[in-house]
Amino acid sequence: MFTGGTDTSAMTIEWAMSEMMKNPNVMEKAQKEVRETFKGKKTIVEADLEDLVYLKLIIKETLRLHPPLPLLLPRECIEQCQIDGYDIPLKTKVIVNAFACAVDPEYWDDAESFKPERFDKSSVDFMGTNFEFVPFGAGRRMCPGITFGLISIEFALAQMLYYFNWQLPSGLSPKDVDMTENDELLQQKKFLCR
Ligand code: HEM
Numbered sequence: 001m002f003t004g005g006t007d008t009s010a011m012t013i014e015w016a017m018s019e020m021m022k023n024p025n026v027m028e029k030a031q032k033e034v035r036e037t038f039k040g041k042k043t044i045v046e047a048d049l050e051d052l053v054y055l056k057l058i059i060k061e062t063l064r065l066h067p068p069l070p071l072l073l074p075r076e077c078i079e080q081c082q083i084d085g086y087d088i089p090l091k092t093k094v095i096v097n098a099f100a101c102a103v104d105p106e107y108w109d110d111a112e113s114f115k116p117e118r119f120d121k122s123s124v125d126f127m128g129t130n131f132e133f134v135p136f137g138a139g140r141r142m143c144p145g146i147t148f149g150l151i152s153i154e155f156a157l158a159q160m161l162y163y164f165n166w167q168l169p170s171g172l173s174p175k176d177v178d179m180t181e182n183d184e185l186l187q188q189k190k191f192l193c194r
Helices: 004-023 024-037 045-053 051-065 098-102 146-163
Strands: 082-084 087-089
Touching: 004 024, 004 051, 004 146, 024 051, 024 146, 045 146, 051 146
Parallel strands: none
Antiparallel strands: 082 087
């Protein structure tokens, strides 16, 4: 519960900030939205987050390209079945590659690019019914912490964008931001500072 509830959200914040540094037009649009929404406010409260439409699209797109648990949690078959002509025996361990689904060009245009706008006016959501996009899993064992996780991420990002201006260290350009992932169960950014 504690690991599942902290690392996942922290990693999503890191990826979202990195994507914004890599895509300055996205950062500019997000910062404009946050600053217009909270104009004149000294502190931000949870209820204010509702109006941050573009920031929510950024978080969705971040979870599509950087799902913290790309292989979800393993399942075990409780009855024998057939998938695509393959017999899956009872008690087989099944691993769903959620990341592969989220970048499958059959379902996504320009699948590897970071484009929050793709979710604007799209009905595709991460609530477990669109199987091409399941960063929180699906079914009976899907993540019970979605609401809390999303609010924590939005809250942190909104504050970082509202109070601070962000820029890369001198000499670095957006294309230099290193988006390498570690190769562990939790898909973390390998190098935090580059
Ligand atoms: C960005 C934030 C988060 C992401 C992407 C995420 C993702 C996931 C995924 C993919 C699973 C496995 C679901 C499956 O295999 O179908 C899961 C399970 C779980 N998550 Fe999250 N999670 C997040 C935040 C949280 C938070 C904030 C909490 C708690 C406060 C939490 C608690 C749990 C627990 C307890 C499970 C196990 C559920 C079970 O096996 O029945 N998660 N999460």
